[in-house]
Amino acid sequence: MSVLSKNNNLTEDSIVGNQLFPVFLKLNELKVLLVGAGNIGLEKLNALISNSPKTQITIVADNFLPEVVDLAGQYSQIKTCYRKFEPADLEDKDIVVLATGNNTLNAEIRALARERHLLINVADKPELCDFYLGSIVKKGDLKIGISTNGKSPTIAKRLKEVFQENLPEELDISLRQMNQLRNTLNGDFAYKVNALNKATAILVTPETEQEASRKMRWILWSAGFAGLALIVALFWFNDPEFRNYMEGLPPTFYYFLIAGFVLAMIDGAIGMSYGVTSTTFSLSMGIPPASASTAVHVSEILSNGIAGWMHFRMKNVNMRLFWLLMIPGVIGAMIGAFLLTNLEEYNHVTKPIVSLYTLILGVVILLKAFKVTRKHIGAKIKNIRFLGFGGGFIDAVGGGGWGSIVLSSLIAGGRNARYSLGTVKLSRFFIALMSSLTFLTLLNDVYWEAIMGLVIGSALASPIAARLSNKISVKAIMMAVGMIVIIVSLKTIVSTLINFI
Template structure:
């Protein structure tokens, strides 16, 4: 990385080389400007999300005759967003500094553009590059470092992929280096050229540090694996008590250790199905429904707690929705866990009903895979009004079936017009409390004779969590969902058929 002072010769050389993209990138202080957004449908929601994600204090006035729920949710979360439900008129731009037209009415978009240009205002027209004065590019952010990506309006998809690549490969620690550089810059003396030379010398190590950090990370992991292998081998051959202890461990533990690892990897790849796959496997292995559900919820406490905290830090929580889901969901989960635990002695009869439930969830996952990306958000979904009832039902079924909170609640919220990012963050955070309360109820009610399965899932999912996210980017989501759905349905049908054969 080299900092070079720009001069006229350098700029002219860059102009000669720049035969394609003629855009000049700038970064706007949206918190000091007034942005007027025309349109509050799915496109308007996307634009508003982009603005607030990059500038949480941006002053935005949304003007539209029809406003979807996701826009209202953002307005409730960000106090600087104002919604005016009305048809657009010229005077709506009198106090604007920046204009964004995001309607599906071509004539209205053109009219907004003419009104903006009459006032010498810059405007962005959604999905119409030729009508735009500026574009909203893909953004990569690491603290104070922000990188904008532009394809000159040619391909937003490529811009999105580049953003993913940069976001994965730029270390978060770079922000700390940026803060250190800021402090160093204040202490430098001399003219501009001397300062640039000193900063070049300091920053030249960043590229070397990145490569060293990557190699060092692999070295750490290899060292850990090697140390564990050596320790276990030494104990196995030199400590008879250790060898005897390992040999006495129920083989079920190792089966569930491997299963928990695989199911957590699948969950990391498609964002769902850990509960239903783990429960289905547990039932197929002869574990009673209550013990199966307990093992799933215990293994999910830590992962959902971390996920919920991350979403909280990123501002992805709709607190009003969280309150509506939490209390009814917790009540439903406790009741479901209590009833299922009470029927532990009658697991022979309750097991087929739980298998039927997992069979239905398998069909739901298969339908989602078949319909993946078929609906691009053009159809306006019906709004879900009874959130508390949804939370209660989701919590109850999640406890009874060992999974389903995400499949039931998250799917219903998104299908009902809620914004996916805020719905996911809210459901993940509430899921932590649902899993915690379900686990406490199960532990209180069950005598714990299947702890080998419980600990197997807990340790297996914990081992998979550090690498699950990386694997998700290399596997086809649709292919995994279809495979998972088929496996769940086959295992559930096996349990049901086995039960029917016994009573016949």
């Protein structure tokens, strides 16, 4: 017995849920009539054109919104008719979309369309529609249609935003690669399905990527910490010269050791601020700007190298974006480091400038704590190289800012957060490495006690911070950090101005 014959006894009341049958129309090969050219008409036109740019559309309306005229003028196949609707407008059409807001006219056109067996959509009138223009998520060749059965376009819109944000742009690359793989397969349908299942099995894992990343980072840092402790212990008990050297270290080393530990703990808890807090602390300790930036960047090499490698291993890195960022970023960082070291003798001028930069970042941290900033998804940044160069330059001059400048710009421009973070972390390793080498090569006086204090202190804190990040108040820490950075930066600026006067 067929499925149809089994279901013949179903009544309308016994059918529940969305009964719509989803289809994807080749609108490029169909002719569409759009009646109405106001705000609703503009919305419908945008939906049609954004999904099928070559659709032949005839727009009929006695009043046209300027935006509709501008949009229609960009496509030669769109025809505009400045008049009221006429029954002859339905001739040679395949689909009708009504955006008039006139219920009487809508009912009249619907009746005429039914006589001609044309499918019709009436804005905000689900009961008059033969089909709905659902929310569409588009990522290259991937297209997802969302329908709420006409009950809540707002919910459909919100779901679209969620999918649009979380589905990576690189998914289109995966589709093309899977299509290439599919075209190389020989055999029957079952064989092809099994082969494709094996190829996509990597996408489904029992633990999330974030959990795996945290676990691996914890293992690496723990092993590094244990190894460092063992080496220090061996030298301490077996080498009197090493013990005498350690006992003779200046107090500055221990100050920076403690600062590196505390600041890395803060960075691990809130995911930001190590660069700005380390630079602010270094300046407050009397370290010149170039030496302060050197200490920060050297201490970040190891942490960013491990983080970048982990993201690369978890396939969170967009390699094309990486090269576009890394090469100009390294160039910008080296130029910034070169300029800052050559101005080392003028640190009475550069110091308040860098403090002004840290002051601005402190305000940004404080605003983030109060969630004053709003999420904005704008047009994608086209000039990635310029972003990388500027971010690298400012990062070297100001002692930090690569992540806050580059990462926030990429995400605000609509790029996938996971791929942006992985790419920025990996490129950050090379930025820190090359700027550190530039500083160390050009500086005459290197504050090794500050550098080693930050390196060892941050290394000791990293595995602990990873574990404590979920158990403390992020907002409270961000507020405290923001206030401290602002106060210390202001103190440096004011002191410089007083001395100048």
